Amino acid sequence: xxxxxxxxxxxxxxxxLAGCAAPGAPAPATEGDDGAPASAPAERAPDAPAVAxxxxxAEAASAExxxxxxxxxxxxxxxxEPRHSGLWHNLAVVQYRKGDYAQxxxxxxxxxxxxxxxxxxxxxxxxLIAVSxxxxxxxxxxxxxxxxxxxxxxxxxS
Numbered sequence: 072x073x074x075x076x077x078x079x080x081x082x083x084x085x086x087x088l089a090g091c092a093a094p095g096a097p098a099p100a101t102e103g104d105d106g107a108p109a110s111a112p113a114e115r116a117p118d119a120p121a122v123a124x125x126x127x128x129a130e131a132a133s134a135e136x137x138x139x140x141x142x143x144x145x146x147x148x149x150x151x152e153p154r155h156s157g158l159w160h161n162l163a164v165v166q167y168r169k170g171d172y173a174q175x176x177x178x179x180x181x182x183x184x185x186x187x188x189x190x191x192x193x194x195x196x197x198x199l200i201a202v203s204x205x206x207x208x209x210x211x212x213x214x215x216x217x218x219x220x221x222x223x224x225x226x227x228x229s
Contacts, residue, residue: 122148138169156185163199172203
């Protein structure tokens with residue numbers, strides 16, 4: 072059973088993620104008062120024009136609420152550029168929007184495997200992991216992810 076806090080958190084996250092799953096100009100990551108993720112587009116432009124087109128189509132599909140189509144388009148893009156951390160992150164956001172928190176976490180973890188020096192994208196992945204774990208009922212895992220975020224933020228402040 073979802074608590075009021077969980078319902079509020081879910082609604083706040085969905086609002087923050089509303090325009091975030093695909094391409095466009097990179098936006099700075101922001102965090103809500105509750106530490107919810109504010110995901111953003113890929114950390115770098117795709118190398119292949121076909122991938123950029125697929126990302127655009129995925130963004131449009133997700134904005135229309137067709138998250139299954141958006142996921143399929145991003146998966147096609149990943150077959151072309153399998154090490155593109157931003158594509159993995161965008162797929163994680165789409166999975167989150169679908170309510171598949173386990174898959175959202177898995178895709179965010181895959182994104183983390185390919186992040187190379189983009190601390191902002193790394194933080195967005197950990198934010199998404201924390202919220203996905205919390206909504207999946209894994210309070211300890213969510214705490215662990217938030218601790219990881221706090222460590223990252225403390226390291227970037229010094």
